Amino acid sequence: MSVQAQASQHFRRYVLRVGLLLVALYFVHKGDVWDSLRGTIRNVIPLDAVGSTVANDSISSGSAEVLELTRQLQARDEEVVRLHRRLATLTHFRERFGESYPRAVPARVIYRRDTHTLRRSITVDRGSVDGVHVGAPVIWGAGLVGLVKVVSSSSSDVLLITDADCRVDALVRNSGPKGRPGSPVGGILVGNPPAGCRLEFVPRTAKGISKGAVIYASGWRGRIPVDLVLGTVLSVSPGNNPSLIEVEVDPAVDVDHLSEVVILLRQDTSQQPENSSR
């Protein structure tokens, strides 16, 4: 190869490298615009579904074809559930919480890392300039993700419901005699890291609490919308306290694998000055 051809090849290579870096810098600069691309690619390539399948080791046997079809089916199922939740969250939230929460702010998770085993929180890219305030409920699908704990101008920390410090007033609706609605059973939903919750202060005399029962937010003090789903009962055991039972709860939302959430706001505070920051 001649010297001129080599120089030309080197030049092309450098141009290509500079071009790739410029594209990457453009992504950094216009990150918000390309977030939709990120969402589309995640939808097309269901890596999350493959990942959860691998992690849960749910497919343990079968021929290669069955294995592949099962994987595809699971990936589709998870995608359908995810899309359904997004639809429910972004489109129908007004129907459900529109009166008490006229405004919902979609937010992207930008950080998720906890230094303590009892702590569970995420950082989202919306802050006081978007009207977010401390205590605002954060949802995904029909379930509660957590509560806003710290707010700065352009970002917020969300205390997840699986955090040991998170407390949510909850209730379980049971059916009374002849299918009529019975009296609801109240309790406090407490985070039980790493991925679960407990329903505390449930009296031993309470009826209707069994595996699979749905737990709702009670809406007491108006902190969280009434009837927002918190989770389902995993197990009920007698516990150490003679007058209470221990209820393990599976959260309605897989809070450890969220990439986007919706923050519910009571009133349109986007035009107000910053009123809550650490």
Add this chain to the structure above:
Amino acid sequence: MKWFRFLVLLSVALVVQRSFGDRMEVYGSRPDFVLILALHLSLCAGSGLIFGAQWVAGLARDLFGIGVLGLSACLFPLLGTLASRLGRDLYAHHPLTRLVLSFLVALQVELTFSFVLFLKAEHLDLFSLFAQGFGSAIYTALVALILYRLLDMWPALEARTR
């Protein structure tokens, strides 16, 4: 063939990161499998593959992870090329060289991410972000040493089956 092998490995790294990254977390530090793959390219693969492949690895990390889109795509090729050149001068196949270079590159990536995150979410504590980044860099370098051994075995297997 190189690209095919790389894309297969990248897919595996992304799935492993997604499946086991959270489970391997220790005090907020977790290994970065995509970075380990990119570093393996720097220290072991031919120079023709490094820049473009690391750009693809960085972009994939950005697309399937959280954080600022494009930052890994920027950092991986630059730091990878630097690590490759340093590795060439410092005997890249020696475990100590690999450990030190992996740690330095991982630390640089983590610190840059922490700083960008600090600029974006100003209520976060920069010192604790840096501390977590430091922990993750050590964790990544230690896991990398084990995975490099596994990754080194693949070309040998490929040669045996030809």
